[in-house]
Amino acid sequence: MLKSDPKRFYITTPIYFPSGKWHIGTCYTTIVCDAIARFKKMDGFEVFYLTGTDEHGQKIEKVAKDKNLKIMDFLDEQASSLKKLWELLGVGYDKFIRTTDDYHVKAVQRIFSKLYEKGDIYKAKYEGHYCTPCESFWASSQLIDGKCPDCGRTTELAEEESYFFRLSKYTNQIIDLIESNPSFLNPKSRQNEMLNNFLRPGLQDLCVSRSTCKWGIKLPFDEKHVAYVWIDALVNYISALGYGSDDDSLFKKFWPADLHMMGKEIVRFHSIIWPALLMALDIPIPKRVYGHGWLLFGEDKMSKSKNNIIDPIELCSRYTVDAVRYYLLREVPFGNDGAYTNRAFLLRRNADLCNGLGNLLSRTTAMIDKYFSGVLPSPLVDSELDLGLKETANNMLKHIRCHMDALSVPDALGEIWTLIDASNKYIDETKPWVLAKNNSDMPRLGTVLYNLAESLRIIATFLSPFLIDTPNKIFDCFSLECPKLFDGVTAFGLLKPGTVVKISDKLFDRLDVEKELSTIDAQNASLGCHDIAKTDVSANENAFPIIKSQIDHNDFSKLDLRVGIIKTAEHVKKSEKLLKFTVDIGIEERTIVSGIAKYYDPSALIGKSVTVVCNLAPVKLCGILSNGMLLCAEDSSGDVVLISPHKDLQAGSVVS
RNA sequence: GGCGGCGUAGCUUAGUUGGUUAUAGCGGCCGGUUCAUACCCGGCAGGUCGUUGGUUCGAAUCCGACCGCCGCUACCA
Numbered sequence: 145m146l147k148s149d150p151k152r153f154y155i156t157t158p159i160y161f162p163s164g165k166w167h168i169g170t171c172y173t174t175i176v177c178d179a180i181a182r183f184k185k186m187d188g189f190e191v192f193y194l195t196g197t198d199e200h201g202q203k204i205e206k207v208a209k210d211k212n213l214k215i216m217d218f219l220d221e222q223a224s225s226l227k228k229l230w231e232l233l234g235v236g237y238d239k240f241i242r243t244t245d246d247y248h249v250k251a252v253q254r255i256f257s258k259l260y261e262k263g264d265i266y267k268a269k270y271e272g273h274y275c276t277p278c279e280s281f282w283a284s285s286q287l288i289d290g291k292c293p294d295c296g297r298t299t300e301l302a303e304e305e306s307y308f309f310r311l312s313k314y315t316n317q318i319i320d321l322i323e324s325n326p327s328f329l330n331p332k333s334r335q336n337e338m339l340n341n342f343l344r345p346g347l348q349d350l351c352v353s354r355s356t357c358k359w360g361i362k363l364p365f366d367e368k369h370v371a372y373v374w375i376d377a378l379v380n381y382i383s384a385l386g387y388g389s390d391d392d393s394l395f396k397k398f399w400p401a402d403l404h405m406m407g408k409e410i411v412r413f414h415s416i417i418w419p420a421l422l423m424a425l426d427i428p429i430p431k432r433v434y435g436h437g438w439l440l441f442g443e444d445k446m447s448k449s450k451n452n453i454i455d456p457i458e459l460c461s462r463y464t465v466d467a468v469r470y471y472l473l474r475e476v477p478f479g480n481d482g483a484y485t486n487r488a489f490l491l492r493r494n495a496d497l498c499n500g501l502g503n504l505l506s507r508t509t510a511m512i513d514k515y516f517s518g519v520l521p522s523p524l525v526d527s528e529l530d531l532g533l534k535e536t537a538n539n540m541l542k543h544i545r546c547h548m549d550a551l552s553v554p555d556a557l558g559e560i561w562t563l564i565d566a567s568n569k570y571i572d573e574t575k576p577w578v579l580a581k582n583n584s585d586m587p588r589l590g591t592v593l594y595n596l597a598e599s600l601r602i603i604a605t606f607l608s609p610f611l612i613d614t615p616n617k618i619f620d621c622f623s624l625e626c627p628k629l630f631d632g633v634t635a636f637g638l639l640k641p642g643t644v645v646k647i648s649d650k651l652f653d654r655l656d657v658e659k660e661l662s663t664i665d666a667q668n669a670s671l672g673c674h675d676i677a678k679t680d681v682s683a684n685e686n687a688f689p690i691i692k693s694q695i696d697h698n699d700f701s702k703l704d705l706r707v708g709i710i711k712t713a714e715h716v717k718k719s720e721k722l723l724k725f726t727v728d729i730g731i732e733e734r735t736i737v738s739g740i741a742k743y744y745d746p747s748a749l750i751g752k753s754v755t756v757v758c759n760l761a762p763v764k765l766c767g768i769l770s771n772g773m774l775l776c777a778e779d780s781s782g783d784v785v786l787i788s789p790h791k792d793l794q795a796g797s798v799v800s
Numbered sequence: 801g802g803c804g805g806c807g808u809a810g811c812u813u814a815g816u817u818g819g820u821u822a823u824a825g826c827g828g829c830c831g832g833u834u835c836a837u838a839c840c841c842g843g844c845a846g847g848u849c850g851u852u853g854g855u856u857c858g859a860a861u862c863c864g865a866c867c868g869c870c871g872c873u874a875c876c877a
Contacts, residue, residue: 507836
C-alpha cells in the first residue's frame with residue numbers, strides 16, 4: 145500500500161518585542177494561533193506551532209540599562225515571564241524561539257553572507273538625522289515633529305554607511321505574488337493597501353544594518369555593523385526550523401509555512417519584505433499571511449464604569465482561563481477590530497458558558513444520576529426527535545473545518561453552540577421528567593439521556609482546541625479521555641452503556657454582571673487605576689514610558705524655557721496634525737509649528753500663555769520653519785494638553 | 801493630501817453576483833416548563849439598512865454627492 149504524504153501544518157505568531165509588560169493584545173494573536181494549531185492537530189495534521197521573542201535592537205539595550213540590568217538577564221527574565229503567561233493561558237506552542245539563540249544568530253549571519261555574495265546586499269551611504277545623545281540614525285519620516293522619536297531632542301543631518309537589501313528588484317515579483325495569488329494575503333483590504341501604497345509606486349531598497357547600535361547580530365563580512373530588525377526578526381520563521389544549521393530536517397518537513405498570523409500593523413513586513421528575502425534566497429514563499437484586527441478596550445457605555453481590568457493574569461485568576469480564551473476567540477470578529485469591555489465579557493460568560501454549556505452538563509448528569517443512579521443507560525428506543533440532534537452532531541466537523549480554514553474562529557465556535565442549543569431544546573421536546581413518571585417509558589428515557597451524553601461527548605471533543613479545562617471536566621463526568629483526533633468522533637454510539645456518570649460541578653459560576661462591574665470599579669478605584677478606557681493597548685504599550693536616565697543640573701540648564709503668549713494660530717494646510725503659531729516670547733515673536741491640531745481649535749488658543757522651548761534647533765515641518773517647541777503633556781488615553789502657567793505672566797518670563 | 805475600508809434593531813452583527821414580510825445572538829418584555837447554575841423552551845417588541853439624489857419594474861445591495869468613524873501612507877523604517 146502506498147503511504148500518502150502526511151498532512152502538515154506550520155503556523156507562526158510574530159515574535160514579540162520584550163520591552164514592556166505583556167498585555168491582552170499579545171495574548172489575542174497567540175491564543176488564536178493556539179486554537180488553530182490544536183484544531184489542526186486533532187484534524188489529523190502534523191503541526192508545528194512557533195512563537196517567541198525578538199530580542200535585539202537599541203530599545204532593548206536602553207530598557208535594560210535603565211533598569212540597571214545586564215541585557216541578557218533582562219531578556220531572560222522577559223522571555224520566562226512570557227513563557228509563564230503562555231502556560232497560564234494554555235498555549236501549547238511547539239517551539240519558542242529567541243533571536244538571541246545561537247542557531248538563529250548563525251542562520252542570520254549565513255543569510256547575510258549569501259545575499260551579500262549574491263549581490264542582493266550592498267553597501268551605500270545614506271543621509272539621515274543623527275541624534276547624538278541617543279547615538280541613533282533616523283530617516284526623515286521617522287522623526288516626530290522633526291525631533292528624535294526616542295528622546296525628542298533635535299537631530300542633525302549626517303551620513304552613515306549602511307548595507308542595503310535590493311528590495312526594489314523584487315517589486316514586480318511581489319506584485320505578481322499578491323495579484324495572482326489572492327489567498328496569500330488577507331483580509332483583502334490589506335492587498336489593496338500594499339499594492340497602492342508601496343508596490344505600484346515601486347519599492348525602495350531597504351536598509352538592513354546599523355553601525356550605531358551594538359545590540360544585534362554582527363554582519364559576518366563587516367563586524368562594525370549589526371543586522372537591523374528586518375532580516376534578523378523575519379528569519380526566525382525559518383531559523384526555528386533549522387534552516388542554515390547542520391540539521392534542517394524540520395525545515396525540509398514544514399516549510400513553506402501554512403500561516404503567518406499577525407496584527408495588521410506588521411502586515412507590510414510579512415507580505416513584502418519577507419517574500420522578497422525568500423525570493424532572494426530561492427526559498428518558497430509562505431502560503432498565507434493574515435493580518436487580524438486589534439482588540440480595543442472600549443468604554444463601557446452602558447454603565448458608569450470607565451475602568452477595565454485588562455491584565456490577562458488578573459482576568460484569568462478571577463474568571464478562569466477558559467472564559468478569557470472563549471471571549472477572545474468568540475467575540476472578536478476576525479479580521480476586524482473588536483472591543484473588549486468587562487460587560488460584554490461577563491455577559492458572554494453567563495450566556496454561553498454558564499447557561500448554555502454549563503447548565504446542559506448539569507441537567508444531563510443530574511438526570512442520569514436521579515433516574516438511573518448514575519449509570520449510563522443504553523439507547524433502546526429511537527424517535528424522530530433524535531434524528532435532528534444526531535444530524536447536527538454529524539455535520540459538525542465538516543462545518544467547523546470550513547470555518548477554521550477560512551480563519552473564522554468565532555463561527556467555528558458558533559457551530560459548537562448550535563449543538564449545545566439543539567441539545568437543550570432536545571431536552572425540552574423529549575421531556576425526560578415526564579418519561580420518568582412512567583415505568584414503561586424508562587427505555588425511552590434511557591435513550592434520551594444516552595443521546596445527551598453522546599452530544600456532550602462530541603461537544604467536549606470539539607471544544608478542546610479552544611478551551612483547556614472545560615472539555616476535560618466534561619470528559620471526566622463520563623470517565624473518558626479526550627480523543628487525540630476528530631476522526632470518527634461525531635457518530636453516536638461511542639459511549640459505553642453502564643459507564644458510571646459523575647454529577648458535574650458547576651463548569652462556570654453564574655455572576656451578577658452589575659454587581660461584578662461595580663466590584664471591578666471599586667477595586668480599580670482603590671488601586672488608583674485611571675481611565676484606561678478607549679485606550680488601544682496594542683499600540684500603546686509605552687503609554688507611560690519608563691523614566692529616562694538621570695541628568696545633572698548642568699544638563700537641565702541648557703534648556704531655555706520661557707512663557708510665551710500665542711498671537712496667531714492657524715491650521716497648516718495639507719496637514720492633519722499641525723498647527724502654526726506665532727508666539728511672543730518677550731524678546732521677539734517666533735513661528736512655531738506644533739502637532740496638536742487634533743486636540744485644539746486654533747482660534748481658541750489666541751492670547752493663551754504656553755511654555756516654549758526657545759533654544760531648540762529650528763526644523764522644517766510641512767515646509768514651514770518651526771523655531772521652538774510648545775510643551776505638552778499626553779496621558780494614557782492619548783489626550784494631549786498644552787502646559788500653561790497657573791496665572792498669566794509676562795511674555796518671556798523664564799521657566800526654571 | 802493620496803489610497804483603502806466601514807456606517808443594518810439598545811449592543812454585537814448575517815446579508816457572495818440587486819428580487820417575495822431584511823438576519824442571528826445578547827439585552828428587554830410576555831408566556832410555557834421544572835431535569836438543571838432564577839436555568840431551559842416558545843413568543844413579542846424594537847430598524848425610513850448614515851443622509852441625499854439617480855439607474856431599475858424592483859436597491860441594504862449598483863452609480864454620484866454629502867456627513868460621520870477608522871486603517872495604511874506622505875521626498876529611502
